[in-house]
Amino acid sequence: MSSSVASQAIDYGEASVVRDEDRSNPIAVRFDHVCKTYKLYKNDRQRLLATFSNRVKCDTINASDDLTFECRRGEALALLGDNGAGKSTALKMITGVCFPTSGRIEVHGRVSALLELSAGFDMRLSGMENVRLRCQLWGLSKGESEELIPGIVEFSELGKYIDQPMRTYSSGMRARLGFAFASSIRPDILVVDEALSVGDRKFAAKCRKRVSSIMEKEGVTVLFVTHSTSQAKQFCSRGIVLSHGKTLFSGGIDDAVEFYENT
Amino acid sequence: MLATLKQILSENWQWRHQIWDLAKIDLIKTYRGAALGKVWLFTKPAVYILVYWFTLSVGMRSGHDVNGQPFLLWLATGVFPWFFMSDAINTGSDVYRRYPYLVNRLKFPLSVISTFYTLSIMIIFACTMLFTLAVCLLTGVHLSRYLLQLPLVMVIMFVFWVAWSIMLSPLGAVSKDFSNLIKTLSTPFFWLSGILFQLSSLPEIGQRVMAFNPVAWCVEAVRDCFVYKEWIWERPDELIPFLVVFAVVVLLALRNFKRLYKEVPDVL
Numbered sequence: 001m002s003s004s005v006a007s008q009a010i011d012y013g014e015a016s017v018v019r020d021e022d023r024s025n026p027i028a029v030r031f032d033h034v035c036k037t038y039k040l041y042k043n044d045r046q047r048l049l050a051t052f053s054n055r056v057k058c059d060t061i062n063a064s065d066d067l068t069f070e071c072r073r074g075e076a077l078a079l080l081g082d083n084g085a086g087k088s089t090a091l092k093m094i095t096g097v098c099f100p101t102s103g104r105i106e107v108h109g110r111v112s113a114l115l116e117l118s119a120g121f122d123m124r125l126s127g128m129e130n131v132r133l134r135c136q137l138w139g140l141s142k143g144e145s146e147e148l149i150p151g152i153v154e155f156s157e158l159g160k161y162i163d164q165p166m167r168t169y170s171s172g173m174r175a176r177l178g179f180a181f182a183s184s185i186r187p188d189i190l191v192v193d194e195a196l197s198v199g200d201r202k203f204a205a206k207c208r209k210r211v212s213s214i215m216e217k218e219g220v221t222v223l224f225v226t227h228s229t230s231q232a233k234q235f236c237s238r239g240i241v242l243s244h245g246k247t248l249f250s251g252g253i254d255d256a257v258e259f260y261e262n263t
Numbered sequence: 264m265l266a267t268l269k270q271i272l273s274e275n276w277q278w279r280h281q282i283w284d285l286a287k288i289d290l291i292k293t294y295r296g297a298a299l300g301k302v303w304l305f306t307k308p309a310v311y312i313l314v315y316w317f318t319l320s321v322g323m324r325s326g327h328d329v330n331g332q333p334f335l336l337w338l339a340t341g342v343f344p345w346f347f348m349s350d351a352i353n354t355g356s357d358v359y360r361r362y363p364y365l366v367n368r369l370k371f372p373l374s375v376i377s378t379f380y381t382l383s384i385m386i387i388f389a390c391t392m393l394f395t396l397a398v399c400l401l402t403g404v405h406l407s408r409y410l411l412q413l414p415l416v417m418v419i420m421f422v423f424w425v426a427w428s429i430m431l432s433p434l435g436a437v438s439k440d441f442s443n444l445i446k447t448l449s450t451p452f453f454w455l456s457g458i459l460f461q462l463s464s465l466p467e468i469g470q471r472v473m474a475f476n477p478v479a480w481c482v483e484a485v486r487d488c489f490v491y492k493e494w495i496w497e498r499p500d501e502l503i504p505f506l507v508v509f510a511v512v513v514l515l516a517l518r519n520f521k522r523l524y525k526e527v528p529d530v531l
Contacts, residue, residue: 038529047530048438051522096370099525111370120368124292133288136281137369165295 014102017093021188025108028189028221029071029094034103036064036089036245063089064100065245073108076215076222078232078253080260081242087225090242091191094223109188109221112138114179123167127158127177130166134181148184155210156180157203176203183210189221190214211235229257264514267521271429274372282379289383304387305394308346312339315459329461332490336404339395340489341458341482347388348424348478352449355380355428357435357442359531366436367528374520377428385421392417395489412495413488420481423509427477430516433523436531452478474504477512 015034040059041047050056064086071077079087092098093105095113121130131152135145153162156177166174183190192211208231215222215235226232232239232253239256241249241263249259275282294303316338319325329337354361358380365371392413399406435442456478462470473479480501487493496502 039526044438044440048434048441051434051437051519097367098528120364122292122364124295125288129288129291133285136284137365137371 015100016104017096017100018104018106019096020108021110022108023073023188023219026073027070027106028073028075028108029223030104030106031064031067031069031090031093032104032106034064034067034090034093034100034105035062036086036093036098037062037101062245064093067103067242067245067247069240069247069250071221071223073221074219075238076224076236078236078239078256079223079225079242080227080229080232080239080256084244085242086245087242088193089245091193091223091225094189094191107189111189111191112182112185112187113191114182114193121166121174121178124165126165127156127162127169128153131162131177131181135185138185140185152177152180152184155184155206172200172203179207179210183207183214188219189223191223191225193225208234229261233257264517264521267517271374271517271520274374275378278372278375282375282382285375285379286383286386289380290386293383305391308343308391311346312342315342319459330490330492331405333404336395336399337486337490338459340486343388343391343395344420344482344485345453345456345458345478346391347384347420348481349449349453350384351381351424351427352452353446355384355424356431356445358428358432359436359527360442363531366531373432373524373527374429377425377432381421381425381428385417388420389417392485399489406489407492409492409494410488413485416481416484416488416495419484423477423481423512426509426513426516429520430512431519433519433527436527437523452476455479456482458482474501475508477505477508480505 037060039047039050040061041050041056042058046056046058050058067086067090069077079090081087089098091113093100094107095111096107122133125133128149131149132145135148140148156162156173156179158173158177161169161173169177190211211222212235214220222235224232224236236253238251239249239253239260240247240251241256241260243263248263249256251259290304294301312335316335319338320334328334355377358376359366359373361380362376365376366373396406396410398404431441431445435445455473456476457465457473458478462473462479462483465473483491483501484495487495
């Protein structure tokens with residue numbers, strides 16, 4: 001999320017991640033034979049021992065298993081799949097929160113994520129302080145953030161509550177602020193994880209409108225994870241179907257939805 | 264190892280503008296929710312010093328002037344650094360749990376969390392040092408040129424405790440037992456490190472062992488500036504063991520960080 005980095009290519013042993021802000025690249029996101037293996041230990045003690053010795057046994061589970069797909073710039077791609085298909089893990093790797101075990105990931109452009117909207121705020125700080133903190137972490141200058149903040153506050157409809165500590169907010173209020181921030185900071189790539197059912201019906205409609213307007217803005221690439229095939233059809237032009245961390249189907253959204261509903 | 268060191272340094276360099284602001288936000292977070300706010304950052308150490316002074320000086324009648332300087336100054340120059348180190352041991356050793364959302368909700372370099380947290384407690388420490396200085400000037404306590412090494416001592420302490428935090432935080436994130444173990448060690452550190460007694464009163468063997476205790480070295484170094492009036496490099500039998508410990512901590516920090524930083528977001 002740091003904007004100061006022009007290009008970053010990091011090798012993590014067998015895995016490599018390339019991140020830059022090259023908006024002219026026709027590819028926005030590319031996954032090339034990506035595996036993500038979670039290590040499951042019997043308990044925390046085993047996990048601690050494993051940091052000192054290589055002989056501790058553990059189970060492994062592949063959340064992404066040889067996952068390959070490509071998302072072109074300006075495209076709206078839907079990721080369809082049942083629970084545990086590895087959709088969220090894939091999105092987390094795109095945002096850079098977690099690291100692949102092997103394979104190659106390319107991300108060209110700044111990523112903003114609407115993942116678990118109410119999470120990721122500091123409960124002890126006020127709404128306003130959280131927004132300022134996020135702006136800094138996103139790498140915005142003072143001037144840029146001062147310009148964006150009124151819009152964020154207005155969109156969140158929090159009113160006077162914005163200066164109250166976050167822990168006093170309801171979950172709907174947190175999610176509203178989270179959505180307002182993530183959708184206001186002009187990303188190149190927007191990652192949406194079933195976030196569009198935020199708050200009441202009126203606000204949810206407002207969110208859907210905002211996402212469509214972002215998507216109409218040229219160049220913004222959207223990756224959309226959902227169980228709702230109707231929303232996927234509304235927003236996306238292409239879809240891929242995941243199961244057990246693998247790509248089962250990739251193609252036009254109508255075909256993808258049909259494939260998903262028939263399996 | 265070298266690659267990990269380069270990675271940590273470049274992460275910190277890239278985020279240098281944010282580190283200061285994040286440290287300030289950490290301070291706000293600490294005193295938020297209290298009407299008196301900032302006052303609490305300084306009240307706790309002040310109360311502790313008065314209590315120790317009362318116990319040692321009035322109660323046990325063992326509070327004599329040290330090297331011609333007032334006992335209260337000797338006490339303050341031990342207890343103020345201890346408060347810094349106590350935070351570094353208790354919270355700094357498990358700092359990812361203080362900022363879970365920076366670990367697994369946002370893309371943020373883990374090593375920078377250690378840096379800005381240590382900086383935030385360093386700011387408090389610097390304020391208490393300025394306060395001590397002001398009180399000395401107002402009450403006419405004699406200060407010397409040895410005070411000039413205080414900034415150097417503070418930089419050394421800062422780097423050491425950042426490395427300490429990078430060394431232990433990944434282990435603390437993986438295992439709650441481990442972070443509890445370190446927190447349990449904080450009380451022995453306090454009583455054994457010569458904060459409330461003079462290390463020179465220990466038997467020879469005790470002094471040898473204490474030379475490997477980083478808390479003891481830091482406290483002695485701050486007291487060198489105010490009370491003992493010696494340069495920190497004038498006693499190599501204390502400086503060299505500390506530097507050895509410093510090197511070991513840095514190496515372990517690189518090893519643990521390299522081994523675990525990809526796993527931490529998965530387990531926290």
